[in-house]
Amino acid sequence: MDAIIPPSPRINIDPQRRAWGIMLLAFATFCSICLVSGIGIIYFLFQSTLPLDATMQVSRGSASILGQESIRSNGSVSNNDQLSTDPISQATLLLSDSLNDRQLVASITLRGGTSFSVLRTARPRFQWTNGQYVVELRDFKGEINVFVPKKLARDLTLSVLTPAGDLIYFRSGGQYILRASDNRVQVVNQDGEVILKPSDVDVGKSVPANSQGMINYASNPQDVAISQAYTNLLSDRIFQDDLQSASNVVATGLRFSKDWFCNDNSNPPGKAIPDTVDGLTVLRLVRDGDATSHGETFCLRSWSGNGLNVESFKYLSLRSTFRINYQSLSTCGQDGSECPLMLRVDYRDIHENLRTWIHGFYAIVDPNRNFPLQCNSCLQVHEQVNDNAWFTYDSGNLLNLLTSPDQLADQVPVSLIDVRLYSSGHQYDVDISDIAMVASLNPNP
Numbered sequence: 019m020d021a022i023i024p025p026s027p028r029i030n031i032d033p034q035r036r037a038w039g040i041m042l043l044a045f046a047t048f049c050s051i052c053l054v055s056g057i058g059i060i061y062f063l064f065q066s067t068l069p070l071d072a073t074m075q076v077s078r079g080s081a082s083i084l085g086q087e088s089i090r091s092n093g094s095v096s097n098n099d100q101l102s103t104d105p106i107s108q109a110t111l112l113l114s115d116s117l118n119d120r121q122l123v124a125s126i127t128l129r130g131g132t133s134f135s136v137l138r139t140a141r142p143r144f145q146w147t148n149g150q151y152v153v154e155l156r157d158f159k160g161e162i163n164v165f166v167p168k169k170l171a172r173d174l175t176l177s178v179l180t181p182a183g184d185l186i187y188f189r190s191g192g193q194y195i196l197r198a199s200d201n202r203v204q205v206v207n208q209d210g211e212v213i214l215k216p217s218d219v220d221v222g223k224s225v226p227a228n229s230q231g232m233i234n235y236a237s238n239p240q241d242v243a244i245s246q247a248y249t250n251l252l253s254d255r256i257f258q259d260d261l262q263s264a265s266n267v268v269a270t271g272l273r274f275s276k277d278w279f280c281n282d283n284s285n286p287p288g289k290a291i292p293d294t295v296d297g298l299t300v301l302r303l304v305r306d307g308d309a310t311s312h313g314e315t316f317c318l319r320s321w322s323g324n325g326l327n328v329e330s331f332k333y334l335s336l337r338s339t340f341r342i343n344y345q346s347l348s349t350c351g352q353d354g355s356e357c358p359l360m361l362r363v364d365y366r367d368i369h370e371n372l373r374t375w376i377h378g379f380y381a382i383v384d385p386n387r388n389f390p391l392q393c394n395s396c397l398q399v400h401e402q403v404n405d406n407a408w409f410t411y412d413s414g415n416l417l418n419l420l421t422s423p424d425q426l427a428d429q430v431p432v433s434l435i436d437v438r439l440y441s442s443g444h445q446y447d448v449d450i451s452d453i454a455m456v457a458s459l460n461p462n463p
Contacts, residue, residue, distance in 0.1 A: 066142075066143045067140035067141060067142060067143060067149070067152070068117075068140065068141055068142075068143050069096070069097055069138075069139050069140060069141075070113045070114060070115060070116075070123055070139040070140065070141055070151070070153070071113070071114045071115070071116045071120065072094070072095035072096070072111060072112070072113050072136065072139055073092055073093070073094060073095065073111070073112050073114075074092065074093045074094075074095050074101060074109050074110070074111050074112075075091075075092055075109060075110045075112065075404075075406075075407040075408055076090055076091055076092070076093075076107070076108075076109045076404060076407060077108050077109065077110065077341075077403050077404050077407040077408055077409035078106070078107055078108045078402075078403055078404060078409060079103070079104060079106050079107030079108070080104070080107055081093070081101065081102065081103050081107055081109035081128065082101070082102045082103070082104075083095060083099050083100070083101055084099060084100035084101075084102075090404075091404065091407070092407075095111060095136060096136075097136060097137070097138050097139060098135065098136065098137065099135070099136050100133065100134070100135045100136075100157075101128060101133065101134060101135075101136065102128075102132065102133035102134075103128045103129070103130055103131065103132050103133075103160075104130065104131065105130045105131040106130055107130055108127065108128065108129060108130060108409060108410065109127070109128045110125060110126065110127045110128070110407070110408045110410075111125070111126040111127075111128065111136075112125055112296055112297075113125075113126070113139055113153060114296075114297060115141055115151070115171065117141070117145050118145070118171050120297065121167075121170070121171060121297055122167055122296060122297020122298060123141075123151050123153070123166070123167075123170065123174065123297075124153055124164065124165065124166050124174070124176060125164070125165040125166075125296075125297075125298065125408070126155075126162050126163070126164050126165075127162060127163040127164075127339070127408065127410050128160065128161075128162055129160060129161040129162065129163070129410070130160075131160050131161075132158075132159065132160025132161055132162060133157070133158075133159055133160060134155045134156065134157055134158040134159070134160075134162070134178070135155065135156050135157045136154075136155060137154040137155060137156050138152060138153070138154045139152065139153050139154075140152040141172070142172075148172070149172065150172055150173045150174060150175050151170065151172050151173070151174045151175070151176075152174075152175050152176075153174070153175070153176040153177070154176075154177050154179075155177070155178045155179065156178075156179040157179070157180075157181050158178050158179065158180050158181075158196070158198050159180070159181065159198050159199065160197070160198065160199075161195070161196065161197045162178075162195075162196050163193070163194070163195055163196075163339075163410055164176075164188070164193070164194040164195075164196060165192075165193050165194075165258075165298070165451075165452075166188060166190070166191040166192060166210065167191050167297065168190070168191035168192070169191070170191065174188070174191075175187075176188040178196060180198045180203055181198075182203075182217055182235070182239075183217030183218075184198075184203050184214070184215065184216055184217050184233055185213075185214075185215040185217075185222065186203075186205055186212065186213070186214055186215075187212065187213040187214075187215065187222065188210070188211070188212050189210075189211035189212065189213065190210050190211040191210060192207065192208065192209040192210015192211065192212075192227070192256075193208040193209050193210065193256055193258075193452070194206065194207055194208060194210060194212055195208065200235070201234070201235055201236065202232055202233060202234050202235060203232065203233040204230060204231070204232045204233075205225050205230060205231045205232075206230045206247045206248070207225045207226065207227050207228070207229055207230065207231075207247065208227070208228070208247070208248075208250075208256065208454075209227050209228075209255070209256045210227060211224070211227075212224070212225050212231075213225070214231040214233065214242045215242075216233050216239060216240045216241070216242065217239075218239075218240055219240050222242070223242040223244065225242075225244060226244070228246070228247055228249075229244055229245065229246060229247050230244070230245055230246075230247040230463075231243065231244050232245070247458075247463075248333075248335075248456035248457060248458050248463060249456065249457045249458070250454045250455065250456055250457075251326060251328070251434065251455040251456070251457050252277060252319050252437060252453065252454055252455045253275075253277045253319075253454075256452070256454075257301075257450075257451070257452045257453055257454065258298075258299050258451065258452065260275035260277060260278060261275075261292045261299045261300065261301055277319050278317050278318070278319055279317065279318050279319075279320070280301075280315070280316065280317040280318070281315075281316060281318075282305075282313070282314065282315040282316070283314075284305065284309070284311075284312070284313030284314060284315070285311070285313075286305070286307040286309050286313075287305070287313075287315075288303065288304060288305030288313050288314070288315035288441065288446075289302075289303075289304055289305070289315065290302070290303055290315055290316075290317055291304065293449070295341070295449050295451075296408070298449075298451045299451070300341075300449040300450060300451045301317065301449070301450045301451075302447070302448070302449050302450075303315045303317075303359075303439075303440070303441040303446065303447075303448045303450070304441075304446065304447045304448070305441065305443075305444075305445055305446055305447075306445050306447070307445075308445070309346075309444050309445050310444055311444065312356065312442070312443070312444070313442070313443065313444065314440055314441070314442045315440060315441050315446075316438055316439065316440030316441075317438070317439050317440070318436055318437075318438050319436060319437045319438075320435065320436035320437075321433075321434060321435065321436065324366075324433055325365070325366060325433035325434050325435045326433055326434040327432065327433050328365075328431055328432065328433060328434055328457060329432050329433075330459065331417075331457040331458060331459060332417070332458065332459055332460060332461035333415050333417065333456075333457060333458040333459075333460060333461050333462070333463055334415060334416045334417050334431065334455070334456075334457050335412060335413050335414060335415060335416060335455070335456050335457075336361060336363060336411075336412075336413040336416065336437070336453075336454075336455050337410070337411060337412050337413070337452070337453070337454050337455075337456060338361060338410070338411050338439065338450060338452060338453040338454075339408060339409070339410045339411075339450070339451045339452040339453075340359055340379070340408070340409060340411070340448060340449060340450045340451065341406065341407060341408050341409065341448070341449045341451075342358050342359060342379065342380070342381040342403060342405050342406075342446075342447075342448050343405065343406055343447040343448065343449065344358075344405070344445065344446065344447040345358040345380065345381060345382050345405075345443060345445070345446050345447075346443065346444045346445035346446070347382075347389075347443045347444055348382060348383055348384035348387045348389055349380045349382070349383055349384075349387075349389045349390075349391060349400070349402075350378050350380050350389065350390075350391070350393070350400050350442075350443075351389060351442075351443060352387075352389055352390075353390065353393065353394070354378075354389065354390035354391060354392050354393040354394070354396070354400065355378075355393040355394075355442065356442040356443040356444075357378030357379055357380050357400055357441075357442060357443070358379070358380060358381065358441050358442075358443060358446040358447075358448050359378065359379045359439065359440075359441055359448050359450075360376060360377070360378040360379070360439070360440055360441075360442055361376070361377050361378075361411075361413075361437075361438070361439055361453075362374060362375065362376045362377075362437070362438040362439075362440070363375045363416070363431075363434065363436075363437050363438075363455075364434075364435040364436050364437075364438070365431040365432070365433060365434050365435055366431070366432055366433045366435065367428060367429045367430060367431065367432055368428050368430065368432050369428060370432075371429075372435065373420075373429060373431075374395060375397065375416065375419075375420065376393060376395060376396050377396065377398055377400070377401075377413065378393070378396070378400035378401070379400060379401050379402075379403055379409070379411070380400060380401075380402055380403075381402065381403055381404060381405035382405065383402065397419065397420075398419075408451070410452075415461070416431070417430055417431070434455070437453075437455055439453060
């Protein structure tokens with residue numbers, strides 16, 4: 019006989035308890051959704067970021083963005099792009115804030131044979147939040163010049179990491195020179211605040227203004243040696259600060275700072291005007307008006323009496339950052355003496371003879387005009403750069419140049435009389451953002 023299995027007892031759930039359970043579960047789900055949504059909204063409103071506008075201008079030769087063809091003029095840069103220049107090229111990475119009238123955040127010039135990766139650039143998504151600008155570079159090798167405006171709309175975190183893991187961290191606006199190789203890392207603080215931290219050290223060392231910090235891998239890779247950097251003989255402050263204090267047209271023979279004097283006697287006249295270009299404060303030398311006659315607009319830094327004595331220095335270099343926007347003459351004119359930008363140094367030698375060094379730059383070449391590329395009194399051939407792109411020039415040690423085999427050793431400079439920058443030709447338009455005569459007691463700084 020089959021066993022009779024009694025039916026399972028029926029569990030009766032109180033409908034009221036069931037309703038409360040469903041309500042509590044729904045409420046918990048609702049709270050979870052609100053929490054996640056709230057966190058997401060807060061993050062979106064206060065923590066989310068957008069990349070900065072990043073453009074690379076090539077001023078000489080060509081530059082490379084990994085995965086793209088070589089760039090000879092301008093190129094757009096994105097996060098995680100790797101940038102590089104060959105040994106004879108130069109390019110400038112301009113980082114700007116598109117939501118704040120394209121304010122310049124940083125300008126980074128890649129000298130020849132330089133490479134790094136742009137890990138990240140960022141700004142807050144919304145203008146009303148108080149987040150920082152962030153710029154992170156890594157795998158840096160070569161030499162870069164870094165300029166950060168002193169008055170930014172937000173705080174800035176800018177860091178550069180070398181392949182060896184050494185970290186360079188910028189704390190304020192200013193001008194800096196960075197060099198990294200297999201042997202050393204060097205940071206020159208021209209004006210600003212920067213920290214250099216070796217890879218195996220927890221705390222970095224601050225490099226004061228007008229000083230340089232160096233990590234020497236051969237001697238002590240965990241130490242930062244601080245020493246005096248170059249001395250700028252032209253001024254006790256950077257050129258940008260001189261320009262920011264000027265507001266008027268200065269081609270009338272008036273000083274625009276305690277150090278610089280500008281003038282123009284051409285007809286029609288040219289002008290020297292403080293201006294803002296690409297977020298940089300610049301001195302603009304311009305002459306238009308369909309001029310077809312020779313003109314010259316100049317700015318001069320001079321020393322009275324016997325000039326500025328430079329006998330004790332072993333290194334003397336003229337540096338300038340500029341952009342040629344336009345020139346009407348091909349190269350430097352029919353005599354090689356009308357470049358859209360020319361740099362000139364007047365000095366006295368040990369016999370107190372007055373001597374001159376001149377070097378010119380041009381952007382436009384008319385193949386139908388065979389104009390000379392060097393003036394009669396110039397020691398070097400003028401240099402061609404790309405138009406509408408920033409270029410940083412470094413003369414190298416002028417003491418070596420002026421005592422080359424073609425010159426006599428007794429022609430070495432003993433005192434500087436003046437340093438002049440000028441535009442020459444018919445029509446021209448040039449922006450100068452920096453000029454400095456740097457000197458050092460070390461022949462190989």
